[in-house]
Amino acid sequence: MSLRNLLSITALLFCTSIFAQASLKKVMVSGKVIDKITSQPMEYVTVTVIKTDNNKIVNGISTDKNGNFNFELNAGIYNFKFEYMGYKTIELTQQNLTTDSNLGNIQIEEDAKEIEVVEVRAEKTTVEIKLDKKVYNLGKDLMVKGGTVSDVLDNIPSVTVDAEGTISLRGNENVKVLIDGKPSNAVSVNDALKMLPADAVDKVEVITNPSARYDAEGGAGILNIVLKKGKTNGFNGSLMATTGNPDNHGINGTLNYKTDKFNLFTTQGYNYRSNPGYSKVNTRYLNSDNSTNSYIDEDRDNSRINKGYNGGFGFDWYLDKSTTWTNSVNYRRNIGDNEEDVDFNNYDANRNFTFYRNRLNKEDQKEENIEFNSNLVKNFSKSGHKLTVDGSFSESKNYNNSTIFDNSTLSPITSIDLTKNNQKQRRNLIQADYVLPIGEKFQFEAGYRGNFVNQNTDYAVLNDGVVNNAFTNVLEYVENVNALYTQFGIKLNKLSMLYGLRFEDSDIEVNQVTSNIYKNKKYNNFFPSAFFTYELTDNTNLSLNYSKRINRPRGRQLNPFNTFSSNINIFRGNPDLNPNLTDAVDLGFLTKLGKFTLSTSAYYNYTKNSFQMVRFVEGLNPDGVPITTTSFVNIGQENRTGFEFTLNYTPYKWWRLNSNFNVFRVQTKGDFNYSYFDALNNLIEKTQNFDNTASSWFARINSKITLPAKIDWQTNVTYNGPQNNAQGRVKGIFAMNLGFSKDVLKDKATIALNANDVFNSRVRRMETYIPGQIESDSEMQWRRRQITLSFTYRFNKQKNEKEKQPKRDSDENGGEF
Structure with missing residues (x-):
């Protein structure tokens, strides 16, 4: 049509x-x-x-x-x-x-x-199925006491968080993560989520196929993390203290005071965490005929210590019975002391030892984020008729300085390198949404969103006190996106329909100041969407959804200068990287049969101009060792099909089971062409073919059992299946978490003991094979097994407070239809 x-x-x-x-x-x-x-x-x-x-x-x-x-x-x-x-x-x-x-x-x-029934129901995580999303209202059955927001996401159906903290939705990493409906002001959203305590989360919205009211960014969909804010009258709050091994100590508190005229709220927290990890890379370097040229075994030990403060305060001002004005200020500060000890053992083609190299990297990191949010909501006399205006203004700074000591048996001299990586980011967001119900069967929506980002990266390397111009550079990145959208909803008996159209105008500037590379990319796109839901019975419905998405490259992916963490394995961005567009179709089925609730979905995503991370060998370092470069390139098209189901089962009042299973198939088509100069200054031209078809799956099961003495026993088991790609294979990962908790002090407090990654098995293992270049096996463990003990105390606040909040006619991002 x-x-x-x-x-x-x-x-x-x-x-x-x-x-x-x-x-x-x-x-x-x-x-x-x-x-x-x-x-x-x-x-x-x-x-x-x-x-x-x-x-x-x-x-x-x-x-x-x-x-x-x-x-x-x-x-x-x-x-x-x-x-x-x-x-x-x-x-x-x-x-x-x-x-x-x-x-x-x-x-x-x-x-x-x-009242007795309410307290039981409040302990479990509930899910609301809405026309364009699933909302998980978090309960005690998620094992996140003492954890972070990343741990929360790793327990949500359809969502996985890998060893490096990368978030995927249905196995796709092109996911947009929002906090309270807004992009994080941190330079790295993964780092920001590791700083926020899990206890601060109220609910998680999983939007696998977003409607026109949401940003078109994120080919896999959107995750919106909604933080807690007190709603009951009077003075109330909670306090949580945490300790664990490896070091995981913290104290976090929330306070709220509400009257008929205003509501004051604050969240304060401090955490001290130690995250030891390691990685190994065993590489066989190949000649053009695939015979062995040499070997390098690389062993890396990481010791990361983070000291973080997270605080915020704000107020709701009830201007009148229909108008609320909310203002808040949030501040996060994180100091990191990271040490990385890397050993390189070099061998010739016959596996005879040739020389040894060691790189000791001592890194100091400091990150600061400050954000101001203002929100005005006007509810008109008709239910659901409202206007919302939002403004968010933030600034973040990330200072990263390293001292690298390099020793080798080839030389008695220890070289000392200094690196500086300073990043500053400003983000301003302005948004307005209008919702107008028309009678009982129709609803109209319209809105504007302006998102303006300015990021500056100042990177410098000094080798024995001399500036290394091959690495030292300044990158400026500016992103201005203006968007307009409109939606029209229709409800005819058992059929609900939602039609939407979004227009986004993008103006992107990439200015590599050092090398005088300037790219200005201006483009605009229409993003249509359509949602249909049909109620087969009171407990069963069928849905069909379509939307168009975009994924824009940013910052590190675009910077053409090399990183300096390793002199043989480097990362370099690509300033010519273009955004990709995805068409997404989703067919869903939901039914409730007695003690069972089953939600299934079949989905298909077609992506044009897909960009992927690639590895290739180009040139040699001063020791004659081949240099392996990792970068991003647009390779062509990607077809992704999949099927998932979520099953909730309560066989007894004291036992609940939740499971999630997802299987998907990814087909890529395209070639990657590149060139470099060898040791004799000869121009070498190479082509890699990325035509590949791969299938994979993951499964998760959560079990919660109430033991005698009202002790809750929780078990979470996850398996991510192996997956092939054009350059190798990622092996499967199995992990299990355990948790025990008990309410004490007349249910005003809770003691919880958690074991994250019980078998210490959450290790990412990869095989890479590029004919005529390299063959390697690698493994990485970002964080080893964690034991956490926490104590939470609530005052003037019931543990089931959240259950007293009824369903809303609207949410943070606009009206519900």
């Missing part, structure tokens, strides 16, 4: 809706919910409106901070239901509404039996 036809149909539906609404009489309904005993107003009470002639839900809203509710309905006869966790449900039936009506004060009272 052409865009012109789609717009015509949308306009016709819009006009039809307006005409239909004009023919129906509207009435305003209002009221107030209060506690029967204390007569205090009740906030967050769910008010559900049911049409009596067909028993269908026609509206739903939650009461405001004063217990009030109001909405607009067509004149008719309705039933009203008032629900609040821990309270008895109240119903008003056969309300004949012909004029504007006030239902008066609705009194609700506590239900002791219901």
